[in-house]
Amino acid sequence: MSRTIVIDPVTRIEGHAKITIYLNGDGEVRDARFHVTQYRGFEKFCEGRPYTEMPALTARTCGICPISHLMAASKACDAILAVKIPDTAVKLRKIVNLAQIIQSHALSFFHLSSPDLLLGMDAPVEQRNILGLAASHPDMARDGIWLRKFGQQIIEKIAGKRIHPAWTVPGGVNAPLAPDVREWILSQIPEGIRIIQRVLDWYKSAYGQFADEIEYFANFPSLFMGLVNEDDSLEHYDGALRVVDDRRRIIADGIRSAEYQDYIAEYVEPDSYLKSPYYKLMGYPEGIYRVGPLARLNCAERTGAPLSAVELFAFRKLSKGAVLSSFHYHYARLIEILFGFERIEQLLNEPDILSEHVRAHAGPNAGEGVGISEAPRGMLLHHYKVDRNGLITWANLIIATGHNNLAMNRGITQAAKHYVKGDKIKEGALNRVEAVIRCYDPCLSCSTHAFGEMPMSLRLIGPDGTVLDERVKNI
């Protein structure tokens, strides 16, 4: 007789979801499924709107990563305009995108995941949160607050608002960089680098305590996908897509935005509103791939900045091929924060960064456009078609969390098989299954366009469909 466990809601993620664990007749885990339980449907209600509204409209998908949607939407609209936007606008967009990555990675690592790492996976649930962290490790909590605040301040000072700014527009940006803002950001970067290097040193000294989690937290061969520059360096805005396998062999490279449908197809599972994209050339579900910080570091050969290059060198020592354990998404996230500071500094020192030529003007010159950028959680894709008046006739959004859907399902199955024993869920096992999901830092409001608050749940179901145990954690 098979049975089922349900975790509902899953906690400390951006969104509502639940996990179902299926047991076989011997009480062993047979399968686990990650369900996203809300739907918003931005693709449909954007139809009929002018393409010029798409950056502002789609940014409302989320309050955590609106900048990412602004970037992908603006790039798709640039393609509809069929213009080359000014170089300074590209650089300013890159700075704001990196600031978004810094603040989002800080939120994921310090606020959501570090309580597990510092207090322990088995610590009392009431302590495993940012307040518990503030009480036990105030230095780490202060570092997280500083990093997140700085990322948000960069966005606010350049783009006007920390959430949902209207600064990025089709053809460029609507305001140049002010000299005093440039000076202020540059003055803060050394402190940011000091903080993140200190945290990186801590992580490298501490991850050895998590050998079991590293082994069983979504540690399996898969493909990895991310943007890279022509010189193989790490990129979050420009460049082209690269796909590598578990040995870091390049299996597809130089993929331009408009070509994505030759490589990515989408599948819909009946038990989730989260789409399941897959690598088309390998079919479903074999074409499982991962995106996000771990994938980006697996895809790029170098960072293109000196301090993060040293950290990437150390990261490479984890594996002869690609780093496969999703536990190390945390590690990759910290390296990307360091890279973000270095790259922002490089961009702010470009001679034309204060240029006032930051926007190209045109009407719609192409019937469709695709925009790809790297969101904190991975590659984000917006694809629009417009009529001759520039009104949206069709839209498709493929969100980072969706790219990782197949990998998250496989990851929780692996973790559940290792940690869940019997037909009752122990708190430590529950937290570890949830923590696999947290490694990916999913943003479910983005990925399904869900509405409202979004904690998760876990359910254990027997072979006859009986719910044996259910854990619901409302926060």
Place this chain on the structure above:
Amino acid sequence: MSESKISEKAPHGTLVIGYGNSLRGDDGAGPCIVEWVEQQNWPDVTTISAQQLFPEMAEEIALYERVIFVDAAAATVDAIGLQPVTEASDRLMAHRCSPGSLMRMVRELYARQPHAFVYTIPARCFDLCTDFSPLTRGCLQDACKALAQLLAK
């Protein structure tokens, strides 16, 4: 800012934090009050307008002698409320928290305990609109008077 850098600065002045969603009717009462406070140009009074409270505010709050939160709350009485903030240990979300949990973070992270109060403005309508209900509109005027008296002390 590190704890040592915070401690180098003596706490000074009052911070008024009005929070809520201005596109959700009466929920915009907090930001509306902040807008009014800004127009008064009172010395030593700083404001923050936000949709919600979040942990990053702890660092800013630590720099002030006094902090006043202004929030809309579903009406149980027809008058504004003023209460001191007591520390809370609620399991705050990563990007949203209560005045009590925020004040606890201020003490634990920055060793500061500003006097903290929360004004609650009774609210009836949280629909998608930018107007206030008659109850909230009336209470906003009361809140402005009360706040002026409090800040004069």
